[in-house]
Amino acid sequence: MTSIQFRDPYSPAELRALYPAGLSLRQVQILLRHGERTPITWRFSSAGLPQFWPYCRHASTLRAALLDSRTQAFTEFEWSRHLETFASEGDDSPVPARGPGGAVANLCDYGMLTDEGRRSTYTLGQRLRSLYVDRLGFLPKRIESTEGVYLRATPIPRALESMQQVFLALYPPDSRSPDMAPPNIVSRVPAHETLYPNDSHCRRLAHLSRQFAKRAGERWDHTPEMRYVTSKIGKWMPPAAEGGGNQAVAVGSKPSLVGVMDTVNSTLAHGPATRLPTEFYDEKMRRILDTVAVEEWFAGYLESNEYRRLGIGSLMGDVVERMVGSAQATGAPGAPEPVKLALSGCHDTTLAAVVGSIGGPAALRNWPPFTSHIALELFSKDGATAPFREGAGAEPIRRTSTTSPEWSSEMEKALGGWYVRVRYNDEPVVVPGCRAPGKHLDGDVSFCTLAAFKSVVDKFTPTNWRKECQTDITGPAFPSKPEEAGY
Structure with a gap:
């Protein structure tokens, strides 16, 4: 799959099951991959x-x-x-x-958001408005300001433009007050960017990425599957450095396996004027490319807690901190306006890292299509109050605060009645660590308790991402035994 195939809108019965009576939606955070683009470099x-x-x-x-x-x-x-x-x-x-x-x-x-990418991200915004404004009434039909709205994008233009397209469709000009101030859009300098796995500014993550890619190459490069890929498109690969003939397609070939897949996917998303020969669209070959690329780029999130910490932990720590902040502010006298809606323009690597880290292999099956999105939704049970700790006033419950069993037990009580549900491309993601009794809403394992979800994320949230990025840079890359994701 290359471009997202939006499913039909939820039926009334599906909507009642997904948003059950007795739960109130309090916050939505959307992470979205940019729309269709051109390849990031010229190949073939x-x-x-x-x-x-x-x-x-x-x-x-x-x-x-x-x-x-x-x-x-x-x-x-x-x-x-x-x-x-x-x-x-x-x-x-x-x-x-x-x-x-x-x-x-x-x-x-190169790598530019195309007209089709603008259309698909606008369509996503329309779908979000239909769900959260028209059908659920969670967001207002008209806004006077963007107070309570958090907009952010990576420094890469296609991510910013895609997020803007989504917001434009969610709140077109006629649904905004004429005198409304322009919305704030948050950005970061590249060295501080955590909205994607930032191996350019995290040397330890770069080392881990190289080692997992090397392992994928050792596992796959000489298999019948890769020989099949080369039999299909090898004649269009550049000449081999030695021995004559063309390069075989491999994890580290030039173009690399993921580069081949990127070009194939980009051409499929656009018109006939930029099509490759038919051999590039062989279904079996495309399944092999997807399987190997997912392992090369994302297996680390399924197997290594350090990979999760450095790749996506800081972002997920921010996400959970906003959830807890919203829970603490709800109904609390004098509390600041919590974030009600967050939209973040990001990338395929962001979405795969999040889905793999919290949902494990069952959730991360394929490369995220263009305009894929994750909705992280916060709910409260009717009657739930702001979770202030006894004797602590309005002291915030911060990230990584579940480091001790004593506080974990205390937080279970403090955050009682609050739940998190994750939807990836409109399908709920079950977090493995939330399956246990008491960790989810009775009768629906897709609703984690906020305490359980925070506990899962805290385990891979760094306390100092920049410091950890420069520590033990070339040390062993693989844990002594797999550290399962989602627990």
């Missing part, structure tokens, strides 16, 4: 794949806010984006970039 020119794709009409004419020094005010500047490139492999002369048929207009850069 030998198979006739164009370097530049003509699918960015909606981003060809842009507007910028520029300072007019005469008036000391900002003015709108409209401009048209065109791409330029080298004339040829041996000629650095500048020439206009050209797409299929010699087109020079509406061309996309």
Whole structure:
């Protein structure tokens, strides 16, 4: 699967089962993968794949806010984006970039959100409005401000633009007060970014990633499955460095196995002008690519607590901290306005890391399609009160606070009546550690108690991510025995 296939809206019976009477929805946090994009680099020119794709009409004419020094005010500047490139492999002369048929207009850069990506993320926003505004009444039909709304995106433009598309559909202009201030969108410098597994700025995670990729290569590169892949598309791979002939497709080939899959998926998401030869779409081959890529990139989240801590633990700590903050503020006199809705524009690696870390292998079966999303929903039982600890006033319950059995037991009482449910592409995810009696809502294991969910996440939430990233950088990568995810 490459583009998300949205399921039909929930039927009335499904909606009643998913949002049962006696539970009140208090908070929704959405993590979303960006929409369809072009490949992040040019591959398979030998198979006739164009370097530049003509699918960015909606981003060809842009507007910028520029300072007019005469008036000391900002003015709108409209401009048209065109791409330029080298004339040829041996000629650095500048020439206009050209797409299929010699087109020079509406061309996309590498890794750019396409018109189709804008449409699919807008559709996601419409679905969120239908569910949370129209059917559940959880969010208001019209907003006067974005107080209680947390918007964030990674520094990569396609993630920011996708999140903006979702928000635009969730709250189109006619559902916002005319004098509403522009919404705040949070970003971070790359070195502090935790909205995806940041191995560029976490040296220990980079080492772990390389070692898990190396293991995947040792397991798969010389198997009948990989020989099958090479038999299908090997003739379009670049020449081998030694021995003549073309490279075999492998985890570490150039292009790499995941790079092959990325290009195949990107072409499938778009039009016939950018199609590869039919052999690239062989169903068996695509299943093999998906299986191996998922193991190479994401097996660490299923097997290693350290991998979870460094890859996605800081983000999940933030998510749970917002949940607890919302629970503490509900009904508490003078408490600050809690986050009611969070939208975060992120990536396939984010979603797979989250789903694998909390749901285990049963939840992480395939590579996340474009515009995939995770909804982390917080509920309270009717009558639940703000969970202040006795004698502690409004002292916050912070991340990693379940480090001792005594406090874990105390928190079970403090957070009683609060539940978390995770939906991945509209399907509930069962957290293995919440299956035990007392850890979930009676009769439905997909509703974790907030205390149990926090306990699972606390186990892989770092107290100092930046410090841990620089510790024991090249030490052993694999735990002595698998450390199961979701517990």
